[in-house]
Amino acid sequence: MRRGTLVWPLILITLGVLFLLGNFGIISNVGDFFRQWWPLILILIGLEILIGSVIGRGRSDTQTLSLDLGAVTQANVKIDFGAGRLRVGAAAPGKLVEGVFNGGMRYDASPDGRVHLRGDFQPLWFGWWGSQGFDWQVGLTREAPLKLRVDVGAAESNLDLSELPVTDFELHTGASSTTVRLPKAAGQTNVKVEAGAASVKLYVPDGVAARIRSEMGLGSSDIDQRRFPRSGNDYVSPDYTAAANKIDIKFEGGVGSLVVA
Numbered sequence: 483m484r485r486g487t488l489v490w491p492l493i494l495i496t497l498g499v500l501f502l503l504g505n506f507g508i509i510s511n512v513g514d515f516f517r518q519w520w521p522l523i524l525i526l527i528g529l530e531i532l533i534g535s536v537i538g539r540g541r542s543d544t545q546t547l548s549l550d551l552g553a554v555t556q557a558n559v560k561i562d563f564g565a566g567r568l569r570v571g572a573a574a575p576g577k578l579v580e581g582v583f584n585g586g587m588r589y590d591a592s593p594d595g596r597v598h599l600r601g602d603f604q605p606l607w608f609g610w611w612g613s614q615g616f617d618w619q620v621g622l623t624r625e626a627p628l629k630l631r632v633d634v635g636a637a638e639s640n641l642d643l644s645e646l647p648v649t650d651f652e653l654h655t656g657a658s659s660t661t662v663r664l665p666k667a668a669g670q671t672n673v674k675v676e677a678g679a680a681s682v683k684l685y686v687p688d689g690v691a692a693r694i695r696s697e698m699g700l701g702s703s704d705i706d707q708r709r710f711p712r713s714g715n716d717y718v719s720p721d722y723t724a725a726a727n728k729i730d731i732k733f734e735g736g737v738g739s740l741v742v743a
Contacts, residue, residue: 543586547599549578554595557628562600565636566616572645573621585616595626622646627668634658644687655680664729666690673731680738684731686710691725693718694733694742701738710742717742 551557557578561568566585573580579597581587590598601616616637622628624646631652632641639660643651647668653660656678665671666687675682686692692710694717696703710717722728733740 543584545583545587546581547583547587547589548580549591549597551576551578551623551625552593554578554593554623554626557595557623557626558597559622559628560598560631561620561633562598563618563632563634563637563639564601564616566618566638568616568618568620568632568634568637568639568641570620570622570632570639570641570643572624572642575625577621578623578626579621581618581620583616583618585618587618634660653677653682655682661685663687664690665727667727669727671727671729673729675731675733675735675740677733677735677738677740679736682733682735682738683741683743685743686729689727691719691722691728692731692742693722693728694731696733696740697735698733698738698740699736701735701740703733703735703740703742705740705742 559579561570578595579589579591579599581599583599585601588600590596599618599620601618622630626647628646628648629650630643630646630648631654632639633654635656635658637655637658637660639655639658641653641660641662644663644666646665648665648671649668651662651664651671651673653662653673653675655676657680658677659681660677661683663685664673664687666689673684675684686709694705694710695715696705696717705717707717710719719725719728731742
């Protein structure tokens with residue numbers, strides 16, 4: 483049996499049992515129960531990542547990639563990542579995308595700056611990926627405006643975009659632990675995050691203004707209101723309108739947590 487086929491069914495069965503107990507009145511408030519105990523899901527995910535990382539170290543299919551920037555004036559990169567560890571940062575001068583990919587990788591690239599990186603995995607029926615212990619270190623250009631989309635499964639992700647000119651960033655994750663350091667000097671950056679049972683931490687650099695809108699299901703939001711006071715449904719820096727560098731964040735989450743600092 484493929485490793486990775488047990489954790490997600492166990493999570494789904496557990497959720498189904500809890501809702502059934504709620505329907506029979508054995509659990510009085512399923513929502514409160516989730517708010518208190520949802521981190522157990524992250525523990526299961528963490529075990530999946532840990533086992534995958536150990537297995538991944540024994541894999542011999544490590545690849546490297548180095549794509550020149552050339553005449554590209556607008557980069558558009560999509561990363562489809564399964565389970566394991568993903569790190570993203572800045573590439574060397576003159577490079578569009580570079581990296582080291584333990585566990586294997588396939589890619590498509592076009593002359594207009596579009597690059598699609600994807601792991602050698604097969605999707606499970608409910609939309610998350612079976613894991614093979616990937617460990618990727620990816621570098622992206624800091625010399626051209628960049629649109630970036632990252633889709634991850636049960637992964638530990640550390641995305642350092644602080645030095646990158648990211649104009650648009652999308653993160654889609656079913657279940658993961660993700661840390662994102664947002665751009666320091668990209669002008670206007672639009673951020674969209676869709677997360678399931680995930681822990682997401684977004685760090686806004688000092689001197690950068692932000693507007694945050696969070697729509698959370700059964701999870702929790704921890705937003706630094708000293709920097710981003712609440713204004714209606716949003717959290718907004720006092721200098722957002724006039725700021726030279728600013729970030730517009732839209733977050734949609736299920737059973738998980740969001741931190742913005």
